[in-house]
Amino acid sequence: MHRPVDRLPKAHLHLHFTGSMRLSTLLELxxxxxxSLPEALTSGWPPRLRATDERGWFRFQRLYDMAxxxxxxxxxxxxIVREAGEDDAAEGSRWLEIQVDPTSYAVHLGGITPTLxxxxxxxxxxxxxxxxAVAVVVAASRIRHPLDARTLARLAARYAGDGAGTVVGFGLSNDERRGVTAEFAPAFAIARRAGLASVPHGGELLGASAVAETLDTLRPDRIGHGxxxxxxxxxxxxxxxxxxxxEVCPGSNVALGVYTEDSAVPLRELVSAGVQVALGADDPLLFGSRLAAQYETAREVHGFTDAELAELARGSIRGSRAPAGTKAAxxxxxxxxLASSPLPDGPRP
Structure with a gap:
Protein backbone atom coordinates (compact mmCIF):
# COMPACT_ATOMS: atom_id res chain seq x y z
CA MET A 1 0.00 0.00 0.00
CA HIS A 2 1.59 3.22 -1.15
CA ARG A 3 0.57 6.73 -2.10
CA PRO A 4 1.46 7.50 -5.74
CA VAL A 5 4.63 9.58 -5.99
CA ASP A 6 3.38 11.31 -9.12
CA ARG A 7 0.64 12.84 -6.99
CA LEU A 8 3.04 14.02 -4.30
CA PRO A 9 3.38 17.82 -4.61
CA LYS A 10 7.04 18.70 -5.00
CA ALA A 11 9.53 21.16 -6.48
CA HIS A 12 12.10 20.27 -9.11
CA LEU A 13 15.35 22.17 -8.63
CA HIS A 14 17.88 20.32 -10.78
CA LEU A 15 16.94 20.03 -14.44
CA HIS A 16 19.11 21.15 -17.35
CA PHE A 17 17.52 22.71 -20.41
CA THR A 18 18.81 20.46 -23.21
CA GLY A 19 18.88 17.46 -20.91
CA SER A 20 15.19 17.90 -20.12
CA MET A 21 14.21 16.99 -23.70
CA ARG A 22 12.04 14.03 -24.48
CA LEU A 23 13.84 11.55 -26.73
CA SER A 24 11.03 11.85 -29.27
CA THR A 25 11.54 15.62 -29.36
CA LEU A 26 15.27 15.23 -29.96
CA LEU A 27 14.65 12.87 -32.86
CA GLU A 28 12.13 15.25 -34.40
CA LEU A 29 14.41 18.28 -34.03
CA SER A 36 22.56 12.88 -37.91
CA LEU A 37 22.59 11.59 -34.35
CA PRO A 38 24.88 8.87 -32.97
CA GLU A 39 23.41 5.45 -32.28
CA ALA A 40 23.65 6.06 -28.54
CA LEU A 41 20.90 8.66 -28.91
CA THR A 42 18.71 6.59 -31.19
CA SER A 43 18.60 2.81 -31.06
CA GLY A 44 21.01 2.60 -28.12
CA TRP A 45 19.08 4.89 -25.78
CA PRO A 46 19.66 5.50 -22.94
CA PRO A 47 23.40 5.58 -23.61
CA ARG A 48 25.87 3.72 -21.46
CA LEU A 49 27.91 6.33 -19.66
CA ARG A 50 30.74 6.54 -17.21
CA ALA A 51 32.09 10.01 -16.59
CA THR A 52 34.41 9.38 -13.67
CA ASP A 53 37.47 9.73 -15.92
CA GLU A 54 38.31 12.28 -18.60
CA ARG A 55 37.49 9.99 -21.50
CA GLY A 56 34.13 9.08 -20.04
CA TRP A 57 33.23 12.70 -19.39
CA PHE A 58 34.21 13.57 -22.98
CA ARG A 59 31.78 10.97 -24.31
CA PHE A 60 28.98 12.25 -22.08
CA GLN A 61 29.69 15.86 -23.09
CA ARG A 62 29.85 14.91 -26.77
CA LEU A 63 26.39 13.35 -26.62
CA TYR A 64 25.04 16.38 -24.76
CA ASP A 65 26.58 18.70 -27.35
CA MET A 66 25.04 16.66 -30.18
CA ALA A 67 21.63 17.04 -28.59
CA ILE A 80 11.68 22.39 -24.76
CA VAL A 81 10.46 24.74 -22.03
CA ARG A 82 6.82 23.83 -22.64
CA GLU A 83 7.41 20.09 -22.62
CA ALA A 84 9.58 20.31 -19.50
CA GLY A 85 6.68 22.01 -17.74
CA GLU A 86 4.19 19.47 -19.04
CA ASP A 87 6.33 16.53 -17.97
CA ASP A 88 6.90 17.98 -14.53
CA ALA A 89 3.19 18.68 -14.10
CA ALA A 90 2.41 15.05 -14.94
CA GLU A 91 4.78 13.92 -12.15
CA GLY A 92 3.44 16.14 -9.41
CA SER A 93 6.05 18.88 -9.66
CA ARG A 94 4.38 22.19 -8.95
CA TRP A 95 7.49 24.40 -9.08
CA LEU A 96 10.29 23.91 -11.62
CA GLU A 97 13.59 25.78 -11.79
CA ILE A 98 15.03 24.90 -15.19
CA GLN A 99 18.71 25.62 -15.70
CA VAL A 100 19.99 27.18 -18.93
CA ASP A 101 23.24 28.64 -20.26
CA PRO A 102 22.10 31.21 -22.85
CA THR A 103 25.51 31.26 -24.53
CA SER A 104 24.88 27.72 -25.78
CA TYR A 105 22.06 28.85 -28.06
CA ALA A 106 22.84 32.53 -28.63
CA VAL A 107 24.51 32.01 -32.01
CA HIS A 108 21.16 30.98 -33.52
CA LEU A 109 18.99 33.50 -31.70
CA GLY A 110 20.80 36.83 -31.92
CA GLY A 111 22.62 36.85 -28.60
CA ILE A 112 22.31 35.85 -24.98
CA THR A 113 19.66 38.45 -24.15
CA PRO A 114 17.04 37.37 -26.72
CA THR A 115 17.82 33.75 -25.90
CA LEU A 116 17.04 34.25 -22.24
CA ALA A 133 5.26 27.30 -12.18
CA VAL A 134 8.42 27.41 -14.26
CA ALA A 135 11.26 29.69 -13.20
CA VAL A 136 14.81 29.87 -14.56
CA VAL A 137 18.34 29.40 -13.26
CA VAL A 138 21.01 31.00 -15.45
CA ALA A 139 24.12 28.82 -15.37
CA ALA A 140 27.71 29.60 -16.28
CA SER A 141 30.09 26.89 -17.44
CA ARG A 142 33.28 25.92 -15.65
CA ILE A 143 35.02 25.37 -18.98
CA ARG A 144 34.57 29.03 -19.96
CA HIS A 145 36.50 32.00 -18.60
CA PRO A 146 35.24 33.37 -15.26
CA LEU A 147 34.68 36.74 -16.98
CA ASP A 148 32.02 35.07 -19.11
CA ALA A 149 30.34 34.01 -15.88
CA ARG A 150 30.23 37.63 -14.76
CA THR A 151 28.53 38.61 -18.00
CA LEU A 152 25.90 35.94 -17.44
CA ALA A 153 25.47 36.99 -13.81
CA ARG A 154 24.74 40.58 -14.89
CA LEU A 155 22.25 39.29 -17.46
CA ALA A 156 20.57 37.10 -14.85
CA ALA A 157 20.38 40.05 -12.45
CA ARG A 158 18.45 42.10 -15.04
CA TYR A 159 15.66 39.53 -15.05
CA ALA A 160 15.71 38.59 -11.38
CA GLY A 161 12.35 37.90 -9.77
CA ASP A 162 10.55 35.60 -7.40
CA GLY A 163 7.92 33.96 -9.56
CA ALA A 164 7.23 32.04 -12.74
CA GLY A 165 8.87 33.44 -15.84
CA THR A 166 11.70 35.12 -13.93
CA VAL A 167 15.31 34.29 -13.12
CA VAL A 168 15.56 33.02 -9.55
CA GLY A 169 19.07 31.61 -9.37
CA PHE A 170 22.61 31.56 -10.73
CA GLY A 171 24.52 28.32 -11.21
CA LEU A 172 27.82 26.84 -12.32
CA SER A 173 27.87 23.57 -14.23
CA ASN A 174 29.97 21.27 -16.43
CA ASP A 175 32.93 19.11 -15.36
CA GLU A 176 33.79 20.20 -11.82
CA ARG A 177 37.36 19.00 -12.35
CA ARG A 178 37.84 21.95 -14.71
CA GLY A 179 38.39 25.56 -13.73
CA VAL A 180 39.13 27.08 -10.33
CA THR A 181 36.03 27.41 -8.18
CA ALA A 182 37.19 30.52 -6.36
CA GLU A 183 37.62 32.40 -9.64
CA PHE A 184 33.85 32.32 -10.15
CA ALA A 185 33.15 34.00 -6.81
CA PRO A 186 32.83 37.52 -8.32
CA ALA A 187 30.09 36.31 -10.65
CA PHE A 188 28.20 34.79 -7.74
CA ALA A 189 28.58 38.01 -5.79
CA ILE A 190 26.91 39.90 -8.64
CA ALA A 191 24.04 37.41 -8.66
CA ARG A 192 23.71 37.46 -4.88
CA ARG A 193 23.40 41.26 -4.81
CA ALA A 194 20.47 40.91 -7.19
CA GLY A 195 18.76 38.55 -4.79
CA LEU A 196 19.40 35.41 -6.82
CA ALA A 197 19.99 32.03 -5.23
CA SER A 198 23.53 30.67 -5.45
CA VAL A 199 23.20 27.14 -6.89
CA PRO A 200 26.54 25.81 -8.18
CA HIS A 201 27.33 22.18 -8.92
CA GLY A 202 29.90 20.48 -6.71
CA GLY A 203 30.83 17.30 -4.93
CA GLU A 204 29.66 14.75 -7.47
CA LEU A 205 32.82 13.81 -9.36
CA LEU A 206 35.16 15.30 -6.74
CA GLY A 207 35.21 14.58 -3.03
CA ALA A 208 34.15 16.33 0.13
CA SER A 209 36.95 18.89 -0.22
CA ALA A 210 35.22 20.19 -3.35
CA VAL A 211 32.03 20.68 -1.33
CA ALA A 212 34.00 22.56 1.33
CA GLU A 213 35.61 24.76 -1.32
CA THR A 214 32.22 25.52 -2.82
CA LEU A 215 30.86 26.46 0.60
CA ASP A 216 33.86 28.69 1.29
CA THR A 217 34.04 30.54 -2.02
CA LEU A 218 30.56 30.64 -3.58
CA ARG A 219 28.36 30.78 -0.47
CA PRO A 220 25.73 28.46 -1.98
CA ASP A 221 22.09 28.29 -0.99
CA ARG A 222 22.00 24.93 -2.73
CA ILE A 223 24.63 22.64 -4.22
CA GLY A 224 23.98 20.58 -7.32
CA HIS A 225 24.69 17.00 -6.21
CA GLY A 226 27.04 17.40 -3.20
CA GLU A 247 20.09 18.68 -5.16
CA VAL A 248 20.55 14.91 -5.22
CA CYS A 249 20.05 13.14 -8.55
CA PRO A 250 20.31 9.38 -7.93
CA GLY A 251 19.65 8.37 -11.53
CA SER A 252 22.44 10.51 -12.92
CA ASN A 253 24.87 9.48 -10.17
CA VAL A 254 24.52 5.86 -11.24
CA ALA A 255 24.38 6.57 -14.97
CA LEU A 256 27.63 8.53 -14.80
CA GLY A 257 29.36 5.84 -12.77
CA VAL A 258 29.76 7.88 -9.60
CA TYR A 259 28.09 4.97 -7.84
CA THR A 260 27.87 1.46 -9.24
CA GLU A 261 24.25 0.87 -8.27
CA ASP A 262 21.22 2.67 -6.90
CA SER A 263 21.71 1.32 -3.38
CA ALA A 264 25.17 2.92 -3.18
CA VAL A 265 23.86 6.48 -3.56
CA PRO A 266 24.15 7.92 -0.01
CA LEU A 267 20.62 9.28 0.13
CA ARG A 268 19.83 7.75 3.51
CA GLU A 269 23.13 8.96 4.98
CA LEU A 270 22.49 12.53 3.87
CA VAL A 271 18.97 12.61 5.29
CA SER A 272 20.05 10.95 8.54
CA ALA A 273 22.71 13.64 8.96
CA GLY A 274 20.03 16.32 8.82
CA VAL A 275 20.81 17.56 5.32
CA GLN A 276 17.90 19.10 3.42
CA VAL A 277 17.62 17.15 0.16
CA ALA A 278 15.80 18.02 -3.05
CA LEU A 279 15.64 15.15 -5.53
CA GLY A 280 16.25 16.03 -9.17
CA ALA A 281 16.39 14.34 -12.56
CA ASP A 282 19.40 16.28 -13.94
CA ASP A 283 19.38 15.20 -17.63
CA PRO A 284 16.56 12.74 -18.35
CA LEU A 285 17.44 12.74 -22.06
CA LEU A 286 20.76 11.04 -21.33
CA PHE A 287 20.01 9.20 -18.10
CA GLY A 288 16.61 7.78 -18.99
CA SER A 289 14.71 8.67 -15.80
CA ARG A 290 12.62 11.65 -14.77
CA LEU A 291 11.66 13.17 -11.44
CA ALA A 292 9.07 10.67 -10.20
CA ALA A 293 11.56 7.86 -10.77
CA GLN A 294 13.93 9.43 -8.24
CA TYR A 295 11.20 9.24 -5.59
CA GLU A 296 10.44 5.66 -6.59
CA THR A 297 14.13 4.83 -6.13
CA ALA A 298 14.07 6.40 -2.68
CA ARG A 299 11.09 4.21 -1.81
CA GLU A 300 12.04 0.93 -3.45
CA VAL A 301 15.82 0.92 -3.05
CA HIS A 302 16.44 3.03 0.06
CA GLY A 303 13.32 2.02 1.97
CA PHE A 304 11.83 5.48 2.41
CA THR A 305 8.34 5.44 3.86
CA ASP A 306 5.62 7.71 2.54
CA ALA A 307 6.23 10.03 5.48
CA GLU A 308 9.91 10.21 4.54
CA LEU A 309 9.06 10.81 0.87
CA ALA A 310 6.82 13.64 1.99
CA GLU A 311 9.76 15.13 3.89
CA LEU A 312 11.91 14.92 0.75
CA ALA A 313 9.18 16.81 -1.10
CA ARG A 314 9.09 19.41 1.68
CA GLY A 315 12.87 19.77 1.38
CA SER A 316 12.55 20.50 -2.32
CA ILE A 317 9.87 23.11 -1.65
CA ARG A 318 11.75 24.78 1.19
CA GLY A 319 14.94 24.83 -0.88
CA SER A 320 13.23 26.42 -3.86
CA ARG A 321 12.93 30.09 -4.68
CA ALA A 322 9.14 29.91 -4.87
CA PRO A 323 7.33 32.85 -3.22
CA ALA A 324 6.42 32.38 0.42
CA GLY A 325 2.73 31.99 -0.33
CA THR A 326 3.43 29.32 -2.94
CA LYS A 327 5.65 27.42 -0.54
CA ALA A 328 3.00 27.49 2.17
CA ALA A 329 0.34 26.19 -0.22
CA LEU A 338 0.26 12.15 3.32
CA ALA A 339 -3.16 12.18 4.97
CA SER A 340 -4.79 10.51 1.96
CA SER A 341 -5.46 6.80 1.81
CA PRO A 342 -2.69 4.71 0.21
CA LEU A 343 -3.42 2.66 -2.88
CA PRO A 344 -2.63 -1.02 -3.38
CA ASP A 345 0.73 -1.77 -4.97
CA GLY A 346 0.62 -2.36 -8.72
CA PRO A 347 -0.96 -0.40 -11.55
CA ARG A 348 -2.42 2.88 -10.35
CA PRO A 349 -4.98 5.14 -11.98
Whole structure:
Protein backbone atom coordinates (compact mmCIF):
# COMPACT_ATOMS: atom_id res chain seq x y z
CA MET A 1 0.00 0.00 0.00
CA HIS A 2 1.59 3.22 -1.15
CA ARG A 3 0.57 6.73 -2.10
CA PRO A 4 1.46 7.50 -5.74
CA VAL A 5 4.63 9.58 -5.99
CA ASP A 6 3.38 11.31 -9.12
CA ARG A 7 0.64 12.84 -6.99
CA LEU A 8 3.04 14.02 -4.30
CA PRO A 9 3.38 17.82 -4.61
CA LYS A 10 7.04 18.70 -5.00
CA ALA A 11 9.53 21.16 -6.48
CA HIS A 12 12.10 20.27 -9.11
CA LEU A 13 15.35 22.17 -8.63
CA HIS A 14 17.88 20.32 -10.78
CA LEU A 15 16.94 20.03 -14.44
CA HIS A 16 19.11 21.15 -17.35
CA PHE A 17 17.52 22.71 -20.41
CA THR A 18 18.81 20.46 -23.21
CA GLY A 19 18.88 17.46 -20.91
CA SER A 20 15.19 17.90 -20.12
CA MET A 21 14.21 16.99 -23.70
CA ARG A 22 12.04 14.03 -24.48
CA LEU A 23 13.84 11.55 -26.73
CA SER A 24 11.03 11.85 -29.27
CA THR A 25 11.54 15.62 -29.36
CA LEU A 26 15.27 15.23 -29.96
CA LEU A 27 14.65 12.87 -32.86
CA GLU A 28 12.13 15.25 -34.40
CA LEU A 29 14.41 18.28 -34.03
CA UNK A 30 17.32 16.34 -35.55
CA UNK A 31 15.16 15.43 -38.55
CA UNK A 32 13.91 19.01 -38.83
CA UNK A 33 17.43 20.42 -39.04
CA UNK A 34 19.01 17.55 -40.99
CA UNK A 35 21.33 16.45 -38.19
CA SER A 36 22.56 12.88 -37.91
CA LEU A 37 22.59 11.59 -34.35
CA PRO A 38 24.88 8.87 -32.97
CA GLU A 39 23.41 5.45 -32.28
CA ALA A 40 23.65 6.06 -28.54
CA LEU A 41 20.90 8.66 -28.91
CA THR A 42 18.71 6.59 -31.19
CA SER A 43 18.60 2.81 -31.06
CA GLY A 44 21.01 2.60 -28.12
CA TRP A 45 19.08 4.89 -25.78
CA PRO A 46 19.66 5.50 -22.94
CA PRO A 47 23.40 5.58 -23.61
CA ARG A 48 25.87 3.72 -21.46
CA LEU A 49 27.91 6.33 -19.66
CA ARG A 50 30.74 6.54 -17.21
CA ALA A 51 32.09 10.01 -16.59
CA THR A 52 34.41 9.38 -13.67
CA ASP A 53 37.47 9.73 -15.92
CA GLU A 54 38.31 12.28 -18.60
CA ARG A 55 37.49 9.99 -21.50
CA GLY A 56 34.13 9.08 -20.04
CA TRP A 57 33.23 12.70 -19.39
CA PHE A 58 34.21 13.57 -22.98
CA ARG A 59 31.78 10.97 -24.31
CA PHE A 60 28.98 12.25 -22.08
CA GLN A 61 29.69 15.86 -23.09
CA ARG A 62 29.85 14.91 -26.77
CA LEU A 63 26.39 13.35 -26.62
CA TYR A 64 25.04 16.38 -24.76
CA ASP A 65 26.58 18.70 -27.35
CA MET A 66 25.04 16.66 -30.18
CA ALA A 67 21.63 17.04 -28.59
CA UNK A 68 22.18 20.75 -28.01
CA UNK A 69 23.15 21.21 -31.67
CA UNK A 70 19.62 20.18 -32.62
CA UNK A 71 18.19 23.26 -30.87
CA UNK A 72 18.38 25.88 -33.62
CA UNK A 73 15.49 28.33 -33.45
CA UNK A 74 12.93 30.02 -31.22
CA UNK A 75 10.31 27.33 -31.79
CA UNK A 76 12.76 24.69 -30.59
CA UNK A 77 13.55 26.66 -27.44
CA UNK A 78 9.90 27.20 -26.65
CA UNK A 79 9.04 23.57 -27.23
CA ILE A 80 11.68 22.39 -24.76
CA VAL A 81 10.46 24.74 -22.03
CA ARG A 82 6.82 23.83 -22.64
CA GLU A 83 7.41 20.09 -22.62
CA ALA A 84 9.58 20.31 -19.50
CA GLY A 85 6.68 22.01 -17.74
CA GLU A 86 4.19 19.47 -19.04
CA ASP A 87 6.33 16.53 -17.97
CA ASP A 88 6.90 17.98 -14.53
CA ALA A 89 3.19 18.68 -14.10
CA ALA A 90 2.41 15.05 -14.94
CA GLU A 91 4.78 13.92 -12.15
CA GLY A 92 3.44 16.14 -9.41
CA SER A 93 6.05 18.88 -9.66
CA ARG A 94 4.38 22.19 -8.95
CA TRP A 95 7.49 24.40 -9.08
CA LEU A 96 10.29 23.91 -11.62
CA GLU A 97 13.59 25.78 -11.79
CA ILE A 98 15.03 24.90 -15.19
CA GLN A 99 18.71 25.62 -15.70
CA VAL A 100 19.99 27.18 -18.93
CA ASP A 101 23.24 28.64 -20.26
CA PRO A 102 22.10 31.21 -22.85
CA THR A 103 25.51 31.26 -24.53
CA SER A 104 24.88 27.72 -25.78
CA TYR A 105 22.06 28.85 -28.06
CA ALA A 106 22.84 32.53 -28.63
CA VAL A 107 24.51 32.01 -32.01
CA HIS A 108 21.16 30.98 -33.52
CA LEU A 109 18.99 33.50 -31.70
CA GLY A 110 20.80 36.83 -31.92
CA GLY A 111 22.62 36.85 -28.60
CA ILE A 112 22.31 35.85 -24.98
CA THR A 113 19.66 38.45 -24.15
CA PRO A 114 17.04 37.37 -26.72
CA THR A 115 17.82 33.75 -25.90
CA LEU A 116 17.04 34.25 -22.24
CA UNK A 117 13.96 36.34 -23.02
CA UNK A 118 12.54 33.52 -25.15
CA UNK A 119 13.01 31.04 -22.31
CA UNK A 120 11.46 33.39 -19.76
CA UNK A 121 8.49 34.24 -21.96
CA UNK A 122 7.73 30.59 -22.63
CA UNK A 123 8.23 29.76 -18.95
CA UNK A 124 5.52 32.26 -18.05
CA UNK A 125 3.14 30.87 -20.69
CA UNK A 126 3.81 27.27 -19.71
CA UNK A 127 3.19 28.10 -16.06
CA UNK A 128 -0.23 29.49 -16.88
CA UNK A 129 -1.15 26.53 -19.07
CA UNK A 130 0.10 23.63 -16.94
CA UNK A 131 -0.32 24.88 -13.38
CA UNK A 132 3.34 24.08 -12.74
CA ALA A 133 5.26 27.30 -12.18
CA VAL A 134 8.42 27.41 -14.26
CA ALA A 135 11.26 29.69 -13.20
CA VAL A 136 14.81 29.87 -14.56
CA VAL A 137 18.34 29.40 -13.26
CA VAL A 138 21.01 31.00 -15.45
CA ALA A 139 24.12 28.82 -15.37
CA ALA A 140 27.71 29.60 -16.28
CA SER A 141 30.09 26.89 -17.44
CA ARG A 142 33.28 25.92 -15.65
CA ILE A 143 35.02 25.37 -18.98
CA ARG A 144 34.57 29.03 -19.96
CA HIS A 145 36.50 32.00 -18.60
CA PRO A 146 35.24 33.37 -15.26
CA LEU A 147 34.68 36.74 -16.98
CA ASP A 148 32.02 35.07 -19.11
CA ALA A 149 30.34 34.01 -15.88
CA ARG A 150 30.23 37.63 -14.76
CA THR A 151 28.53 38.61 -18.00
CA LEU A 152 25.90 35.94 -17.44
CA ALA A 153 25.47 36.99 -13.81
CA ARG A 154 24.74 40.58 -14.89
CA LEU A 155 22.25 39.29 -17.46
CA ALA A 156 20.57 37.10 -14.85
CA ALA A 157 20.38 40.05 -12.45
CA ARG A 158 18.45 42.10 -15.04
CA TYR A 159 15.66 39.53 -15.05
CA ALA A 160 15.71 38.59 -11.38
CA GLY A 161 12.35 37.90 -9.77
CA ASP A 162 10.55 35.60 -7.40
CA GLY A 163 7.92 33.96 -9.56
CA ALA A 164 7.23 32.04 -12.74
CA GLY A 165 8.87 33.44 -15.84
CA THR A 166 11.70 35.12 -13.93
CA VAL A 167 15.31 34.29 -13.12
CA VAL A 168 15.56 33.02 -9.55
CA GLY A 169 19.07 31.61 -9.37
CA PHE A 170 22.61 31.56 -10.73
CA GLY A 171 24.52 28.32 -11.21
CA LEU A 172 27.82 26.84 -12.32
CA SER A 173 27.87 23.57 -14.23
CA ASN A 174 29.97 21.27 -16.43
CA ASP A 175 32.93 19.11 -15.36
CA GLU A 176 33.79 20.20 -11.82
CA ARG A 177 37.36 19.00 -12.35
CA ARG A 178 37.84 21.95 -14.71
CA GLY A 179 38.39 25.56 -13.73
CA VAL A 180 39.13 27.08 -10.33
CA THR A 181 36.03 27.41 -8.18
CA ALA A 182 37.19 30.52 -6.36
CA GLU A 183 37.62 32.40 -9.64
CA PHE A 184 33.85 32.32 -10.15
CA ALA A 185 33.15 34.00 -6.81
CA PRO A 186 32.83 37.52 -8.32
CA ALA A 187 30.09 36.31 -10.65
CA PHE A 188 28.20 34.79 -7.74
CA ALA A 189 28.58 38.01 -5.79
CA ILE A 190 26.91 39.90 -8.64
CA ALA A 191 24.04 37.41 -8.66
CA ARG A 192 23.71 37.46 -4.88
CA ARG A 193 23.40 41.26 -4.81
CA ALA A 194 20.47 40.91 -7.19
CA GLY A 195 18.76 38.55 -4.79
CA LEU A 196 19.40 35.41 -6.82
CA ALA A 197 19.99 32.03 -5.23
CA SER A 198 23.53 30.67 -5.45
CA VAL A 199 23.20 27.14 -6.89
CA PRO A 200 26.54 25.81 -8.18
CA HIS A 201 27.33 22.18 -8.92
CA GLY A 202 29.90 20.48 -6.71
CA GLY A 203 30.83 17.30 -4.93
CA GLU A 204 29.66 14.75 -7.47
CA LEU A 205 32.82 13.81 -9.36
CA LEU A 206 35.16 15.30 -6.74
CA GLY A 207 35.21 14.58 -3.03
CA ALA A 208 34.15 16.33 0.13
CA SER A 209 36.95 18.89 -0.22
CA ALA A 210 35.22 20.19 -3.35
CA VAL A 211 32.03 20.68 -1.33
CA ALA A 212 34.00 22.56 1.33
CA GLU A 213 35.61 24.76 -1.32
CA THR A 214 32.22 25.52 -2.82
CA LEU A 215 30.86 26.46 0.60
CA ASP A 216 33.86 28.69 1.29
CA THR A 217 34.04 30.54 -2.02
CA LEU A 218 30.56 30.64 -3.58
CA ARG A 219 28.36 30.78 -0.47
CA PRO A 220 25.73 28.46 -1.98
CA ASP A 221 22.09 28.29 -0.99
CA ARG A 222 22.00 24.93 -2.73
CA ILE A 223 24.63 22.64 -4.22
CA GLY A 224 23.98 20.58 -7.32
CA HIS A 225 24.69 17.00 -6.21
CA GLY A 226 27.04 17.40 -3.20
CA UNK A 227 26.76 13.70 -2.47
CA UNK A 228 30.47 13.31 -1.80
CA UNK A 229 30.08 15.39 1.37
CA UNK A 230 29.44 12.06 3.14
CA UNK A 231 33.16 11.32 2.79
CA UNK A 232 33.99 13.82 5.55
CA UNK A 233 31.81 14.09 8.68
CA UNK A 234 32.97 17.67 9.27
CA UNK A 235 31.91 18.77 5.77
CA UNK A 236 28.63 16.90 6.09
CA UNK A 237 27.96 18.70 9.36
CA UNK A 238 28.71 22.05 7.68
CA UNK A 239 26.19 21.33 4.95
CA UNK A 240 23.52 20.30 7.44
CA UNK A 241 24.16 23.07 9.98
CA UNK A 242 24.32 25.74 7.30
CA UNK A 243 20.98 24.74 5.81
CA UNK A 244 22.47 24.21 2.36
CA UNK A 245 20.09 22.14 0.26
CA UNK A 246 21.66 19.36 -1.78
CA GLU A 247 20.09 18.68 -5.16
CA VAL A 248 20.55 14.91 -5.22
CA CYS A 249 20.05 13.14 -8.55
CA PRO A 250 20.31 9.38 -7.93
CA GLY A 251 19.65 8.37 -11.53
CA SER A 252 22.44 10.51 -12.92
CA ASN A 253 24.87 9.48 -10.17
CA VAL A 254 24.52 5.86 -11.24
CA ALA A 255 24.38 6.57 -14.97
CA LEU A 256 27.63 8.53 -14.80
CA GLY A 257 29.36 5.84 -12.77
CA VAL A 258 29.76 7.88 -9.60
CA TYR A 259 28.09 4.97 -7.84
CA THR A 260 27.87 1.46 -9.24
CA GLU A 261 24.25 0.87 -8.27
CA ASP A 262 21.22 2.67 -6.90
CA SER A 263 21.71 1.32 -3.38
CA ALA A 264 25.17 2.92 -3.18
CA VAL A 265 23.86 6.48 -3.56
CA PRO A 266 24.15 7.92 -0.01
CA LEU A 267 20.62 9.28 0.13
CA ARG A 268 19.83 7.75 3.51
CA GLU A 269 23.13 8.96 4.98
CA LEU A 270 22.49 12.53 3.87
CA VAL A 271 18.97 12.61 5.29
CA SER A 272 20.05 10.95 8.54
CA ALA A 273 22.71 13.64 8.96
CA GLY A 274 20.03 16.32 8.82
CA VAL A 275 20.81 17.56 5.32
CA GLN A 276 17.90 19.10 3.42
CA VAL A 277 17.62 17.15 0.16
CA ALA A 278 15.80 18.02 -3.05
CA LEU A 279 15.64 15.15 -5.53
CA GLY A 280 16.25 16.03 -9.17
CA ALA A 281 16.39 14.34 -12.56
CA ASP A 282 19.40 16.28 -13.94
CA ASP A 283 19.38 15.20 -17.63
CA PRO A 284 16.56 12.74 -18.35
CA LEU A 285 17.44 12.74 -22.06
CA LEU A 286 20.76 11.04 -21.33
CA PHE A 287 20.01 9.20 -18.10
CA GLY A 288 16.61 7.78 -18.99
CA SER A 289 14.71 8.67 -15.80
CA ARG A 290 12.62 11.65 -14.77
CA LEU A 291 11.66 13.17 -11.44
CA ALA A 292 9.07 10.67 -10.20
CA ALA A 293 11.56 7.86 -10.77
CA GLN A 294 13.93 9.43 -8.24
CA TYR A 295 11.20 9.24 -5.59
CA GLU A 296 10.44 5.66 -6.59
CA THR A 297 14.13 4.83 -6.13
CA ALA A 298 14.07 6.40 -2.68
CA ARG A 299 11.09 4.21 -1.81
CA GLU A 300 12.04 0.93 -3.45
CA VAL A 301 15.82 0.92 -3.05
CA HIS A 302 16.44 3.03 0.06
CA GLY A 303 13.32 2.02 1.97
CA PHE A 304 11.83 5.48 2.41
CA THR A 305 8.34 5.44 3.86
CA ASP A 306 5.62 7.71 2.54
CA ALA A 307 6.23 10.03 5.48
CA GLU A 308 9.91 10.21 4.54
CA LEU A 309 9.06 10.81 0.87
CA ALA A 310 6.82 13.64 1.99
CA GLU A 311 9.76 15.13 3.89
CA LEU A 312 11.91 14.92 0.75
CA ALA A 313 9.18 16.81 -1.10
CA ARG A 314 9.09 19.41 1.68
CA GLY A 315 12.87 19.77 1.38
CA SER A 316 12.55 20.50 -2.32
CA ILE A 317 9.87 23.11 -1.65
CA ARG A 318 11.75 24.78 1.19
CA GLY A 319 14.94 24.83 -0.88
CA SER A 320 13.23 26.42 -3.86
CA ARG A 321 12.93 30.09 -4.68
CA ALA A 322 9.14 29.91 -4.87
CA PRO A 323 7.33 32.85 -3.22
CA ALA A 324 6.42 32.38 0.42
CA GLY A 325 2.73 31.99 -0.33
CA THR A 326 3.43 29.32 -2.94
CA LYS A 327 5.65 27.42 -0.54
CA ALA A 328 3.00 27.49 2.17
CA ALA A 329 0.34 26.19 -0.22
CA UNK A 330 2.60 23.42 -1.51
CA UNK A 331 3.61 22.33 1.98
CA UNK A 332 -0.07 22.13 2.93
CA UNK A 333 -0.71 20.00 -0.15
CA UNK A 334 2.09 17.65 0.88
CA UNK A 335 0.31 17.19 4.21
CA UNK A 336 -2.90 16.44 2.32
CA UNK A 337 -1.11 13.81 0.22
CA LEU A 338 0.26 12.15 3.32
CA ALA A 339 -3.16 12.18 4.97
CA SER A 340 -4.79 10.51 1.96
CA SER A 341 -5.46 6.80 1.81
CA PRO A 342 -2.69 4.71 0.21
CA LEU A 343 -3.42 2.66 -2.88
CA PRO A 344 -2.63 -1.02 -3.38
CA ASP A 345 0.73 -1.77 -4.97
CA GLY A 346 0.62 -2.36 -8.72
CA PRO A 347 -0.96 -0.40 -11.55
CA ARG A 348 -2.42 2.88 -10.35
CA PRO A 349 -4.98 5.14 -11.98
Missing amino acids: AAKHGI RACVRDEADMRR EIVLDEAAKTSAETGT VQSVQDPAVLERVAAGGTTL LLADVDTW
